[in-house]
Amino acid sequence: MNDYRSVRVALLGGGTVGANVAKILLEHADELAARVGARLELTGIAVRNLSAKRPVDLPASLFTTDAHELILGADIVIEVMGGIEPAREYILEALGSGADVVTANKALLANHGPELFAAAERVGAQVYYEAAVAGAIPIIRPLRESLAGDRVERVMGIVNGTTNYILDRMDSEKDSFDSALAMATELGYAEADPTADVDAFDAAQKVAILAGLAFHTHVPLETVYREGIRGISAEVVELARYAGFVIKLLAIAERVTDATTGRESISARVYPALIPREHPLASVRKANNAVFVQSEAAGSLMFYGAGAGGPETASAIMGDVVSAARRHIMGGPGLGESQHADLPVIPINDIETSYHVVLRVADQPGVLATVASVFHEYNVSVELVEQGVFTPQTGPASKRATTTLVIGTHEARESDLAATVTALSKLPVVDSVVSVLRVEGA
Ligand code: NDP
Numbered sequence: 001m002n003d004y005r006s007v008r009v010a011l012l013g014g015g016t017v018g019a020n021v022a023k024i025l026l027e028h029a030d031e032l033a034a035r036v037g038a039r040l041e042l043t044g045i046a047v048r049n050l051s052a053k054r055p056v057d058l059p060a061s062l063f064t065t066d067a068h069e070l071i072l073g074a075d076i077v078i079e080v081m082g083g084i085e086p087a088r089e090y091i092l093e094a095l096g097s098g099a100d101v102v103t104a105n106k107a108l109l110a111n112h113g114p115e116l117f118a119a120a121e122r123v124g125a126q127v128y129y130e131a132a133v134a135g136a137i138p139i140i141r142p143l144r145e146s147l148a149g150d151r152v153e154r155v156m157g158i159v160n161g162t163t164n165y166i167l168d169r170m171d172s173e174k175d176s177f178d179s180a181l182a183m184a185t186e187l188g189y190a191e192a193d194p195t196a197d198v199d200a201f202d203a204a205q206k207v208a209i210l211a212g213l214a215f216h217t218h219v220p221l222e223t224v225y226r227e228g229i230r231g232i233s234a235e236v237v238e239l240a241r242y243a244g245f246v247i248k249l250l251a252i253a254e255r256v257t258d259a260t261t262g263r264e265s266i267s268a269r270v271y272p273a274l275i276p277r278e279h280p281l282a283s284v285r286k287a288n289n290a291v292f293v294q295s296e297a298a299g300s301l302m303f304y305g306a307g308a309g310g311p312e313t314a315s316a317i318m319g320d321v322v323s324a325a326r327r328h329i330m331g332g333p334g335l336g337e338s339q340h341a342d343l344p345v346i347p348i349n350d351i352e353t354s355y356h357v358v359l360r361v362a363d364q365p366g367v368l369a370t371v372a373s374v375f376h377e378y379n380v381s382v383e384l385v386e387q388g389v390f391t392p393q394t395g396p397a398s399k400r401a402t403t404t405l406v407i408g409t410h411e412a413r414e415s416d417l418a419a420t421v422t423a424l425s426k427l428p429v430v431d432s433v434v435s436v437l438r439v440e441g442a
């Protein structure tokens with residue numbers, strides 16, 4: 001066997017992802033040594049509870065509750081604990097001691113990225129984070145390196161495995177929201193607090209990271225528009241299916257150019273949207289993710305694969321560990337974060353897209369004209385109207401005969417559509433607004 005030198009690797013976290021990283025480091029030690037030109041020596045795994053059950057069998061001697069001691073002697077620190085503190089403190093400590101850091105922690109990066117990158121730059125260390133967005137799918141490296149010479153126009157995708165799993169089960173199995181969420185949690189896709197997935201905090205963090213990389217701009221998390229999937233009832237899923245759509249939680253980051261001034265800005269947003277059934281994103285099933293990137297020279301690129309799961313995410317972590325280890329033994333400056341463009345992020349009210357509005361209305365003459373006049377008043381152009389195609393099962397009981405109206409719009413400004421919906425909900429002929437969903441990819 002070659003007499004390789006050692007690169008000391010400390011692992012912070014031994015849960016769904018961490019245990020699988022440890023497994024790869026131990027099981028493929030010889031192969032990794034040959035690839036890197038150094039042995040990746042796993043010096044220990046920091047956890048909270050030494051007696052907790054692990055997803056894979058690992059030597060008990062590796063586990064410790066003393067993260068500081070592990071960090072102190074490490075060349076590379078892998079942070080897969082999650083959360084903000086103490087992950088932030090440990091990463092700063094690792095960078096301060098000159099170690100490179102590999103992390104899957106999108107919450108930390110989206111909230112404290114600039115602080116961590118500045119700390120790394122001060123000492124010439126690197127922060128790698130391929131696993132932070134879309135699990136196993138290589139998307140950070142393509143945006144950071146492969147497309148660094150191109151001009152990205154739009155990034156759109158499904159970046160949360162848990163919500164895709166839930167929406168897919170609600171659509172294909174007619175499963176309830178609660179039972180699908182319980183399955184996603186059991187399978188290790190969901191965050192420790194699944195609110196992060198369901199209310200789209202996780203996807204918002206990921207889109208902030210993607211938008212920052214794509215547009216060379218720091219995108220503060222609070223500027224990302226976020227809407228989760230709690231409002232997507234079985235009825236709304238059925239209505240979408242009836243109309244030839246599927247509902248997906250979409251993350252969108254796009255460059256917006258003002259037609260008059262030519263001024264550029266960014267839109268970063270995440271919301272459940274209707275996608276035509278024949279669109280490639282509609283066939284992204286279970287906990288898979290997919291990201292479309294449109295750029296000026298490369299055209300359209302699609303990245304697809306497992307967006308969550310222990311072994312899958314460990315694969316992305318290991319890619320970063322190998323890069324970090326090679327840099328450790330061969331030297332080189334590594335990559336800095338590029339935020340020179342500094343584009344403003346526009347609010348959701350200023351974006352334009354098309355919508356499907358479903359209303360429960362009185363079934364009487366003149367209603368259609370009344371409803372249409374409201375759309376007209378707020379400058380929203382109607383593309384299609386269908387009446388009576390669907391009978392909502394929920395909502396307030398009505399004392400009069402009612403029917404449903406499905407109204408599809410042309411592209412309209414979000415603020416105009418919002419004003420339209422508010423005015424519609426006040427009309428005496430409207431019993432209820434059953435759903436309002438944006439349409440993407442049509
Ligand atoms: P888990 O909850 O399964 O594991 C977290 C691990 O960190 C546990 O071993 C836990 O210890 C340890 N830990 C937590 N807090 C501390 C602390 N204060 N001190 C020491 N150890 C601590 O999380 P995951 O593995 O699912 O996720 C880890 C990270 O990876 C998160 O940032 C997540 O967002 C990200 N990620 C997860 C994916 C997935 O599919 N699960 C996919 C992509 C990214 P103990 O075991 O003792 O409780």
Ligand code: HSE
Nearest residue numbers: 160161162189191308
């Ligand atoms: N909870 C996340 C998801 C894990 O479901 O996508 C991967 O980041």
